[in-house]
Amino acid sequence: MRRIGDRVWQPGDLIPAEIELAEEFGCARATVNRALQSLADSGLLDRRRKAGTRVALNPVRKATVEIPVIRKDVESRSKAYSFDLLDRKQLSPSVLLQKQYGLSKSAHLLGLWTLHRSDTMPFAYEERWINLSAVPEILEADLETLSANEWLVNNTPLSHGEFAFSARNASIAESRILNCPQGAALFVADRSTWVADQPVTAVRLAYAPGFTMNTTV
Amino acid sequence: MRRIGDRVWQPGDLIPAEIELAEEFGCARATVNRALQSLADSGLLDRRRKAGTRVALNPVRKATVEIPVIRKDVESRSKAYSFDLLDRKQLSPSVLLQKQYGLSKSAHLLGLWTLHRSDTMPFAYEERWINLSAVPEILEADLETLSANEWLVNNTPLSHGEFAFSARNASIAESRILNCPQGAALFVADRSTWVADQPVTAVRLAYAPGFTMNTTV
DNA sequence: TATTAATTTATGTGCAGACATAATTTTATC
């Protein structure tokens, strides 16, 4: 790490093989392997079998953002959490959703519109659809008590997904719900979740003005 | 992983010790250790010496955002990158900066204002200050050719820092620079970088409307 | 009874050695 930092090993350079490093540092190859592996994970090295280990050409900075359940997020700011389920209805996927998520035209979706509050103040407005053929059990859940978000976290097996973050001007409806001026800049998080190649849910969260998402590098 | 997904081991549960798992799966303890370590890294398990390993109570979803050099970001969208150094001047830290970064009142800062372009279209507006006592060499760099961002990436040893993402309405000045309506929602990234407990640089990037930051989980 | 010290124990980290695997390089074949 120091050698990369001090440019002894420059970007693109092939660094000594594990055995050589083990000899130099007087340790086992397994130990070198762990160290190099870890540096490769953090994006500092590129490794390929037989080809050897190189200092990464574009040291992409990777930041990890932690996306907690909204309730936890609010509570970690020492505020009281509550939410209102503004609307819920079953619907069919739009043509856009069909294409984007590979949903069939006859798929059944549950749409939910929720306002999350922090000490009675609006915190985030959530628009969500849930793929009922993936998680039919959610129809029996009492979503007035536990938010759909938490129900899914608690009842869905491991899943993968995508996040997209952007900024958007508040529409009239959003400004009314979030109690902010129309056109206010909102931090928006779009998230889709998949379980075994099947789309389970997609959410758009529009956070009230003033929200900041922090990360550590 | 399957057992956590299938709720055989529920959140908060204490799972068997490494030795027991090694016996059950017929492998070495080191192998179990690596597997559990990896699950702990991804936030699925909580481990503590002596206390044992538990299924994480709040499975915090961690998303990794890759923050490339802006040039790479633009180029990866198949656009031509260019930038204008709008202004540069040496300045003293404001009281706010002194407090926030522990800078002395007599510290010398280099302030830079840059517009990054994608195919001549404004892409992001950058406001940056650099701590000259940390990297005095930058005064000799030709920042018209290589952006300060890239100079720092190429010439600064490994560093740690913080990111904060938020949304903000474009000011009159920003709207003029980014060629967008005043009040347009801008995606803003604030970043501070430290080397060995010394603040090196802090940047605010305001992206032109339409920008989206993507992550993979 | 409260405090401190000693013991226990699950995880953390290290070693040496072995075999697996993917790429590359060399050799053999047509």
Place this chain on the structure above:
DNA sequence: GATAAAATTATGTCTGCACATAAATTAATA
């Protein structure tokens, strides 16, 4: 000269063993 097979090699992953370390538990002490 082009293609296919064999050998080589750096990393990937595992085993078995050992000792370190932090935290919980128990025993000893004031």
